[in-house]
Amino acid sequence: MVTARSSQPRPAPPVVDVPLMEELPPVRLRSRAVGIISLLVVVAGAIAFYVVYKNQREATAAHEAQRAQDQRDADERTRQLREAQADPGRIAVTSTPSEASVWLKLGRTNLDTQVLPSSQMLRLRIEHDGYQPVDTEVVAASWEGTGLARKARLAVTLKPVPIDKKTHQPQVAALPALPANLPEPTGLTAGEGPVHIETSPPGAEVWLLIGFANTGVNFPTIAGRPYELRALADGYKPGYASITADEWRDPRGDPRAPIDAARKKEMIAKHIDLEVDPDAKPASPSPSHPGPSHPGPSHPGSRPAPKPRK
Incomplete structure (x- = not known):
């Protein structure tokens, strides 16, 4: 059986509207800033670690040097004290x-x-x-x-x-x-x-x-x-x-x-x-003094001063 051909045309596929190149957004390439910053952080950390390590070594060396100096000073003081006994x-x-x-x-x-x-x-x-x-x-x-x-x-x-x-x-x-x-x-x-x-x-x-x-x-x-x-x-x-x-x-x-x-x-x-004192007055015998807080000898008062040795 023969089917009669339709006289109506078939719908055509839609035409794609291709945008112009000038209207396309620029292509974004992946930035290197993140990598550079990461590298700088790593380098800074390494430098900081080295500085801390170096400071610790220097502090340890300074401490040991100070201990050695303190020992030398102590030995010198001991020597001086030994030589400086009361003469x-x-x-x-x-x-x-x-x-x-x-x-x-x-x-x-x-x-x-x-x-x-x-x-x-x-x-x-x-x-x-x-x-x-x-x-x-x-x-x-x-x-x-x-x-x-x-x-x-x-x-x-x-x-x-x-x-x-x-x-x-x-x-x-x-x-x-x-x-x-x-x-x-x-x-x-x-x-x-x-x-x-x-x-x-x-x-x-x-x-x-x-x-x-x-x-x-x-x-x-x-x-x-x-x-x-x-x-x-x-x-x-x-x-x-x-x-x-x-x-x-x-x-x-x-x-x-x-x-x-x-x-x-x-x-x-x-x-x-001694210089002669023109205003000198005869001295009185030593008066009884309050004395120390303990019993002690009293002044005889009439005993003469020591005479020159011959």
């Missing part, structure tokens, strides 16, 4: 006139003195502006402890100087230039140590009697230390002499060495010339 010395004093007492200044209260012997009585003169001067002693009962712990204690209350009602001038009871001899003390034992001295009020000068010029003064002490000396004679003004730490230096030693480690002289001699 014994002596102070010799003469005066004109020779009938004079000689005193060594210990300092101002309250204080711990230099090391002093406990085998003999120590005679002190304590002076403070506006207060009566006092002569007192360090006796056997003042000491306590043994060995390196040995120490003496002394406490003195000073009396204010009274004012004269007529002249309105202070009435200071002058102490004798030549303190009277005292009875031979008992109970003293061998040893040495500092003396702790307190006064009320504080700030008083403390002088240690080290002898009489007419019988010879040869006081044992520590070389390489500064000292201040005073000579007193009735009818004369006080005379003074000082010793500097450098005066102890032996010229045969190393002049650059610290004084504690330097070679020192065994003795320093000083002479004090």
Whole structure:
């Protein structure tokens, strides 16, 4: 059977509208910035790690070097301390006139003195502006402890100087230039140590009697230390002499060495010339002083000063 052909045309496929090249968006290539940044981060991390590692090595080396230097410094200090042991010395004093007492200044209260012997009585003169001067002693009962712990204690209350009602001038009871001899003390034992001295009020000068010029003064002490000396004679003004730490230096030693480690002289001699005091008044005998906080010998007052040795 024959089918009749349709006379209607078949629909044609749609025509594709091809865009022009100028209208197409540009092709985006993959950026290299991410890779570069990643590489830079890796490089920076490596550099930072190296810097930290290098710093740690340098710190470790510096620490080891410091430890070695500290050990060398400690060894050097030990050597210096060993060489700087306190060297014994002596102070010799003469005066004109020779009938004079000689005193060594210990300092101002309250204080711990230099090391002093406990085998003999120590005679002190304590002076403070506006207060009566006092002569007192360090006796056997003042000491306590043994060995390196040995120490003496002394406490003195000073009396204010009274004012004269007529002249309105202070009435200071002058102490004798030549303190009277005292009875031979008992109970003293061998040893040495500092003396702790307190006064009320504080700030008083403390002088240690080290002898009489007419019988010879040869006081044992520590070389390489500064000292201040005073000579007193009735009818004369006080005379003074000082010793500097450098005066102890032996010229045969190393002049650059610290004084504690330097070679020192065994003795320093000083002479004090006293000047006549035209206003001098006769000194009264030593008054009864408040004394230390322990029992001690009293001043006889009438005993003469030591006579020159023949």
